[in-house]
Amino acid sequence: xxxxxxxxxxxxxxxxxxxxxxxxxxxxxxxxxxxxxxxxxxxxxxxxxxxxxxxxxxxxxxxxxxxxxxxxxxxxxxxxxxxxxxxxxxxxxxxxxxxxxxxxxxxxxxxxxxxxxxxxxxxxxxxxxxxxxxxxxxxxxxxxxxxxxxxxxxxxxxxxxxxxxxxxxxxxxxxxxxxxxxxxxxxxxxxxxxxxxxxxxxxxxxxxxxxxxxxxxxxxxxxxxxxxxxxxxxxxxxxxxxxxxxxxxxxxxxxxxxxxxxxxxxxxxxxxxxxxxxxxxxxxxxxxxxxxxxxxxxxxxxxxxxxxxxxxxxxxxxxxxxxxxxxxxxxxxxxxxxxxxxxxxxxxxxxxxxxxxxxxxxxxxxxxxxxxxxxxxxxxxxxxxxxxxxxxxxxxxxxxxxxxxxxxxxxxxxxxxxxxxxxxxxxxxxxxxxxxxxxxxxxxxxxxxxxxxxxxxxxxxxxxxx
Amino acid sequence: xxxxxxxxxxxxxxxxxxxxxxxxxxxxxxxxxxxxxxxxxxxxxxxxxxxxxxxxxxxxxxxxxxxxxxxxxxxxxxxxxxxxxxxxxxxxxxxxxxxxxxxxxxxxxxxxxxxxxxxxxxxxxxxxxxxxxxxxxxxxxxxxxxxxxxxxxxxxxxxxxxxxxxxxxxxxxxxxxxxxxxxxxx
Numbered sequence: 168x169x170x171x172x173x174x175x176x177x178x179x180x181x182x183x184x185x186x187x188x189x190x191x192x193x194x195x196x197x198x199x200x201x202x203x204x205x206x207x208x209x210x211x212x213x214x215x216x217x218x219x220x221x222x223x224x225x226x227x228x229x230x231x232x233x234x235x236x237x238x239x240x241x242x243x244x245x246x247x248x249x250x251x252x253x254x255x256x257x258x259x260x261x262x263x264x265x266x267x268x269x270x271x272x273x274x275x276x277x278x279x280x281x282x283x284x285x286x287x288x289x290x291x292x293x294x295x296x297x298x299x300x301x302x303x304x305x306x307x308x309x310x311x312x313x314x315x316x317x318x319x320x321x322x323x324x325x326x327x328x329x330x331x332x333x334x335x336x337x338x339x340x341x342x343x344x345x346x347x348x349x350x351x352x353x354x355x356x357x358x359x360x361x362x363x364x365x366x367x368x369x370x371x372x373x374x375x376x377x378x379x380x381x382x383x384x385x386x387x388x389x390x391x392x393x394x395x396x397x398x399x400x401x402x403x404x405x406x407x408x409x410x411x412x413x414x415x416x417x418x419x420x421x422x423x424x425x426x427x428x429x430x431x432x433x434x435x436x437x438x439x440x441x442x443x444x445x446x447x448x449x450x451x452x453x454x455x456x457x458x459x460x461x462x463x464x465x466x467x468x469x470x471x472x473x474x475x476x477x478x479x480x481x482x483x484x485x486x487x488x489x490x491x492x493x494x495x496x497x498x499x500x501x502x503x504x505x506x507x508x509x510x511x512x513x514x515x516x517x518x519x520x521x522x523x524x525x526x527x528x529x530x531x532x533x534x535x536x537x538x539x540x541x542x543x544x545x546x547x548x549x550x551x552x553x554x555x556x557x558x559x560x561x562x563x564x565x566x567x568x569x570x571x572x573x574x575x576x577x578x579x580x581x582x583x584x585x586x587x588x589x590x591x592x593x594x595x596x597x598x599x600x601x602x603x604x605x606x607x608x609x610x611x612x613x614x615x616x617x618x619x620x621x622x623x624x625x626x627x628x629x630x631x632x633x
Numbered sequence: 634x635x636x637x638x639x640x641x642x643x644x645x646x647x648x649x650x651x652x653x654x655x656x657x658x659x660x661x662x663x664x665x666x667x668x669x670x671x672x673x674x675x676x677x678x679x680x681x682x683x684x685x686x687x688x689x690x691x692x693x694x695x696x697x698x699x700x701x702x703x704x705x706x707x708x709x710x711x712x713x714x715x716x717x718x719x720x721x722x723x724x725x726x727x728x729x730x731x732x733x734x735x736x737x738x739x740x741x742x743x744x745x746x747x748x749x750x751x752x753x754x755x756x757x758x759x760x761x762x763x764x765x766x767x768x769x770x771x772x773x774x775x776x777x778x779x780x781x782x783x784x785x786x787x788x789x790x791x792x793x794x795x796x797x798x799x800x801x802x803x804x805x806x807x808x809x810x811x812x813x814x815x816x817x818x819x
Contacts, residue, residue, distance in 0.1 A: 176790065176793060176794050176797070177790065179662055180769070180775065180790075181661075181665045181774075182775050182790070185665075188667070189667065192667065192713045193716070195713050196710070196713045196714045202710065205706065205710075206702075206703065206706050206739040207743075207801065209659055209702055209705075209706055210702050210703075210739055210740070210742075211800060211801060212659060212770075213655050213656070213659055213702045214695070214698070214743065214748065214751050215755075215766070215770045215800075216654075216659075217655055217694075217698060217748050217751075218748035218749075218752055218755075219755075219771075282772070299773075299777060300774070335654065337654075337657060337672070338672065339672045
């Protein structure tokens, strides 16, 4: 029964995973039976949407509109949203009196759940309802009542019109109307919602940064920033943004509750992922320590192997233990290009272990137990074991608080010529910016670091940039 | 002459407003997480409708909707074929013909059914099938419908399949007749 043909209904209902949907689209081109089935199914679904959602209502404006600008020439693609927009204006011209109250269906007020994860700035579109994701993309197919929209246009409330379209997932129309709205934090926020709908996370972040510069406590912008950061994989920042959104007074209690629950979920996810990563590293590290590691196999996961290599070198207490790591360093250098890891291993093997061994044990304790003994950082700083000092500063988060320590990290990473260490230092710099309250600069730096990290393909564990 | 032109244009705009939401709803489901933008698919459909509007404007809503649906499906299938040939580096195969040139059986059947008939047909479904289909038509996902009825997600899938089969038989009796004939002759 599990032939592709059995998936037709699931496909049309948006219930397949992206990969399955892709496979089904391919199958469709070869299977006549499914093609016929698809045609029938879509006809039925369209009829159902016309019959049940009442899309036939309120359409008889055709005799009342005034002429529009010429639009039937080229550039038709761009012209239709504009033409529709202009058409609304024309409906408005013929109204004799403006009704002050908007019918609630413009903003889907009668719905008891919402389908849009993001928040729009228009007060009527920002009433809290429980979030329930819909199939395909997040939208309602409820028809737009045109008359009230025309009224909104007469009042030049373009954000209002854009919101009504956005709530129905008609992003092209939403964008066309937002372009006509005057500049404001609210407009930037709503444009970011359009960018979010297209998964353009960085564009959304740019717009939201602009909105928050104008209004640092803009509740919707903080919320949407959380979504964009989450989409971009910066979970810790996303969590912080949701927590900040939760604290803005004067909004529906539901928003604060959902912001907190989103923040908590992100925290949990991050901790689970972090623990999983640390476990992987620990396992490889233990294999290396026991001398049982298969170098080729380890290097198939270069990011894990690299992290395990650093820890193995740092916690080794004899020169021989360090030298034993050379084959892995060579293999990883082969994958990544260059010779930074081999150089590092050779340098460390040549150290005086009567001085290094006790410090390596201290470092191992720090990693195992998560706490420093008094004076440890100071001892490491005075020692020549820069890699242990580096590891300890990152591990304790000290570099984020102490400008001198951060400078030391920069010196070490520069000296090592190891790109991963440079990325780690950039992350620490971003965090120190964040702690100094410069979230804008922190976010820019993190995004740039993340992009550099991703450019190395799978060489590094970029989630650690977060 | 200019007035005539303007009147036509206004009628075409009204036509777009009437049919766009429904088509967009379908397009979103077809394009979900593909590189094809649903809005583009709908846009292309109306581009095809413009030169045909002279014929379309005087037909019933149902006939116009069925025409648009077929046209959009053709555009979508074209896209799937292009994707396939592009990913495999094959030359483009012959693309699907426009609906106006070759109306298929499906379209001809559905042109005759209007929304009132649909309302009557859905009332005749078994209650759980009817309610499940209504929730689905509101845009609810399988998981939400399953939660509503407290049944497994797989059950929702088969209910919807049954609901659609029954609706089709109620709405397109000739299809049912043909099926019965097929069953007796085999």
